[in-house]
Amino acid sequence: MGCIALLCHSTCCSRPEPLEHSILDISDSPTSETKPFLSAGSNQKVTELFEIIEKLQVSVQHHSLSVLCSLFTVTFTLLHQSSRLDEQRCEFPLPLRVIITLIPAFIKLIIRFADATMSMSSQLLKIGRDLPLILPPKLGGYWIDPPLQKFAETSPTSSHYGLDPETYDIMERDSEATYYQEFFRSRYHHSFTAVDPSLGPLLLSVCLEEEEKRLRVILRMRECSMHGVFSVSLFPNIPSAVELAKMLCDSVTVSRFDVVSYLKAPDLITAFDEHRVSLNFKFGVLYQREGQLTEEDILCNNEESEEFQEFLSILGATVALQGFTGFRGGLDVYHGQTGNDAVFTSFHGREIMFHVSTKLPFTEGDTQQLQRKRHIGNDIVAVVYQEGHTPFLSDVIGSHFLHCFLVVRRVRKRPFSNLEVVCLQVSVTAREDVPPFxxxxxxxxIFTESSLLREFLLTKLINAEISCYKAERFSRLELRTRSSLLEGLQAELSTRSQCMMGDSPVSTLSTSEGMRGVTEGSGGFIENFKRAIRVRSNSFDTLGGPRKMGGVPLHRSPR
Structure with a gap:
């Protein structure tokens, strides 16, 4: 590999024709001294670069590249032997003469290989020893921020802009999810249900705000909820439920809505509206050491360096899991089956649990470390802390659910006011269907202040997870969950309202769609809400997924 990396470097730094001539000059000049093309340090650096490029960027199949490397290594060795034989005035053996005649073909093949990686290698060589924090996968599918070409211009001494924590706003997963709780429950209002032939179950809530002389309306459908505020002065009379629904969505075709008279309806509606609201988050933390490019290498790290421990202290505090009463993020707080310690923090009213790879159980003889991957592979976002200059490969951790990585690297230490200031560099990569955040x-x-880095990282992590929910995999699952919950809620409210009006006895409550009657102790929509969450969680687990996506239990007890 060293030989091919050597030649590719030369190809990238000079025109192909001089490279070919220089190699032929070596074979045609037996009296010249054999000298390395590059210094040992440069050769090692370039070799490392092209090992990464070989893994990710080369369009040639892996086995073909291996054969090419082997052939050229043999050729280069025989060339060296031929030089010695010529010095001794010995006749070349027949195999050697044949291979020497094939040298031009080998050179052309190597030049084509170098041309295929010209762009990537030129960027990496421009960067020098400080390799980028992240490299894209061979097949693409990820975006990187900042882009690779911009990394070459990065310097720890450059002037900064954008380091303003006042601009670090936390995204809301559903900014209107709390509108019913905030604007309706404390006021007199009505709710209505219907089943539209094309849109499916509908749930409408209407509130008259007399002081402001306006109507506030929420229409809940399978795909989304729509919210509107209308001035009363626009209408000679208060519009009907059908008219209000059509004002929000002109696709509504129903001719009537049924009024909801069930006394506990506000509780059920609030539970549905806020099923996506969560103040708890869990993120993975990976520790990548120098030279580690594979998932197995990274997950098998057990020892924590002092620098890594310092970084963990920026994220949060190390807590004992035994008896822990905060948000546990799926970790065992009773029997120690997920390790003894974890990193936890509270941040702007939110609780965050970190699944630190080095603190999760290590299994001897298991190269995949499934105990660790069970938790980190089921997270949606993870932090990678790098020691050294080995880039992180965007798709190195095989997971259906990890959609985003924040990579942090210590880039230098420098004296400042008699204190050592740590400079930490940050880069982000996410799957291509994850919107920017x-x-x-x-x-x-680059960050030099730990407090500023903490504010940035935690905000970025939360926003990353919220943004990842818009990716195709999660949005599909979320749509199915919402549809199931809304269908159950509409059926529950309709049936119980009929019971309130004396139209239907309690014993005849619908048992369709997996709903059991209250006489069987199911608890109606509340229990089906929990059941839908469990079913959705099981579908995640089937793919090795997290148990977090989509919401929280009605009672926000630690999980």
């Missing part, structure tokens, strides 16, 4: 990386993306 804030806060924006500063330029350059």
């Amino acid at each position: 804030g806060p924006s990386l500063p330029d350059p993306p």
Whole structure:
């Protein structure tokens, strides 16, 4: 591999024709001294670069590249032997003469290989020893911020902009989810249900705000909820439920809505509206050491360096899991089956549990470390802390659910006011269907203050997870969950309202769609809400997924 990396480097730094001539000059000049093309340090650096490029960027199949490397290594060795034989005035053996005649073909093949990686290698060589924090996968599918070409211009001494924590806003997963609780429950209001032939179950809530002389309306459908505020002065008479629904969505075709008279309806409606609201988050933390490019290497790290421990202290506090009463993020707080310690923090009213790879159980003889991957692989976002200059490969951790990585690397220490200031550099990568999210990386993306880095990282992590929910895999699952919950809620409210009006006895409550009657102790929509969450969680587990996506239990007890 060293030989091919050597030649590719030369190809990238000079024109192909001089490279070919220089190699032929070696074979045609037996009296010249054999000298390395590059210094040992440069050779090692370039070799490392092209090992990464070989893994991710080369369009040639892996086995073909291996054969090419082997052939050229043999050729280069025989060339060296031929030089010695010529010095001794010995006749070349027949195999050697044949291979020497094939040298031009080998050179052309190597030049084509170098051309295929010209762009990537030129960027990496421009960067020098400080390799980028992240490299894209061979087949693409991920975006990287900042882009690779911009990394070459990054310097720890550059002037900064974008380091303003006042601009670090936390995204809301559903900004209107609490509108019913905030604007309706404390006021007199009505709710109505219907089943539209094309849109499915509908749930409408209407509130008259007399002081402001306006109507506030929420229409809940399978795909979304629509919210509107209308001035009463626009209408000679208060519009009907059908008219209000059509004002929000002109696709509504029903001719009537049924009034909801069930006394506990506000509790059920609030539970549905806020099923996506969560103040708890869990994130993975990976520890990548120098030279580690594979999932197995990264997950098998057990020892924590002092620098890594310092970084963990920025994220949060190390807590004992035994008897822990906060949000546990799926970790065992009773029997120690998920390790003894974890990193936990509270941040702007939210609780965050970190699944730190080095603190999760290590299994001897298990190269995949499934105990660790069971938790980190089921997270949606993870932090990678790098020691050294080995880039992180965007798709190195095989997981259906990890959609985003925040990579942090210590880039240098420098004296400042008789204190050592740690400079930490940040880069972000996510699957291509994950929308961009804030806060924006500063330029350059380097932090010297731990408090500022903490504020940035935690905000970025939360926003990353919320943004990941818009990716195709999660949005599909969320739509199915919402549809199931709304269907159950509409049926529950309709049936119980009929019971309140004396139209139907309690014993005839619907048992369709997995709903059991209250006489069987199911608890109606509340229990089906929990059941839908469990079913959705099981579908995640079937794919090795997390138990977090989509909401929280009605009673926010630690999980």
